[in-house]
Amino acid sequence: MAFVVTTLAGCASAPDRSSSSRYTITQDRAPSVDMDVSGLEDARPRYERPKTAGNKSPYTVWGETYRVLKSNDGYVARGTASWYGEKFHGHQTSNGEVFDMYKMSAAHKTLRLPAFARVTNLDNGRSVIVRVNDRGPFHSDRLIDLSYAAAKKLGYQSRGTARVEVAAITVRPDGQMFLAGKPFTPGQSDTALADRQEPAKPVAAGSGQEALFVQLASFSSRAPAEALLSKLQGLVSQPLRVRSVDTGAGRFHRVQVGPFSSEADARATQASLEARGYAQSILLTDVR
Template sequence: MTNPKLLYAVLILLVLAGCASSPGGTDPSSRYTISQDRAPSGSFDASALEDARPRYEAPRRAGNKSPYTVWGKQYQVMSSADGYVDRGIASWYGEKFHGHKTSNGETFDMYTMSAAHKSLPIPGYARVTNLDNGRSVVVRVNDRGPFHGDRLIDLSYAAAKKLGYQSRGTARVEVASITVRPDGSMTLAGKRYPEAAAPVAVAEQTRETGEALYVQLGSFSQRSPADGLRDKVRQQTERSVRVRKVETASGLFHRVQVGPFGSADEARRAQQALASRGFDQAIVLTDSR
């Protein structure tokens, strides 16, 4: 007769076996201070968060060991993602892994548009479409997982929220690889990527669309905490800081933003500087002037 306590222990282990950011033959979960993954506390407005912007990145050894073994199962990394498209179940990972290293040595940030995949070369890019509501996002694949047998891809919490399934935990999705060649040309699942035209300079984009780059430090349903954060940020930067009220499908939000910035590099430098001063939820996004 099966021991009920043993069966219960096995089930618990299966629940906790999620994304392993350092593939190998050992249990990676011991590295984390939180035993079970969870969403960040408070309201996080992902509606204006930019998709990952595909660009050519030379192949690296980090994160691409093949084959590799996790939980006793062996996986192969594709030599090329060109033409890849598949459908399956997407999950997401968040606070448990936030701030820890991904498989290629980068730091996982649950507020950026990233993903983990068992076999796509990393770093790489993919378009992920929620088959239940038609929403799509572009993510940068920089991690390995998920290692549940029925899961195809693990998205960051932010990407899952943009696709509208963060509260349910999983969704049926289509994953199509975006291949970027050294000359900047792109293909989506082996076909020319329609958005692969030459990138528009930030200054031109700002003039034509009325949008600019900002570093967003928080988004609140109430005005008072937004004003409090704005005042705190003003003590840490000489840049302009604003609270922008925005109506979204999820309701009214008050966004605390620093900027505008004239280039993506300038915005990222400001993001890093603010993160070093304790504003670790800073994200770069395009928003209206």
């Protein structure tokens, strides 16, 4: 498979521009034999020494440039998850490992590899923990690609996509763990956190009506959110805001542009911001 950058050797959505692909399957698909994931354990977060494999930054795919995060600490975002399976099974991921669609893994455009993340299906409240070892998905409306097994545990493998929240789990050398910047203990993901992933509650009450927004980042403290908001002044003509919300993982401050009256307008603004270096934005529905 001919990739735009060689470090993206196994990503789920990287383009195949060669006449003869190393993949024997043209279209991705689920395994031919159904699998029971009821007993499949989540990935187990652990400390791993920083590596260079898969972390080239910036890198370009399909004319879009992406910048890998210097640190995954505090990362949390909402967007659309897709999945990848048999086509890529057994081939190298971006950091040189081998993709196994039966394991709890994922691909992400900007998280520093390898990474661990809790992914919550916002439609049914299910959560899983995955190990992120690949790059992708390279579509502006997608946030993360999960392995087929992880997607099935979240209950969206038959639909193909789902609305999710992705929260990075970071581990220090002494074993301390943090979920989106907050202290975390594995095992909370199925109880204290997952069943509280309801639509975010606004700190300040608004109209209660939902609309489209472009979200550029989410922080566990307000100061960096306000700093980013200041940088954005003058770059867009639409309103800007920092929306503070309470979630099961704590309070977060989300930097957003909008509301937009149409998806086309929102995506035009998102493309404009990405061209200015804000490549981590997501399109979402939120309370006005």
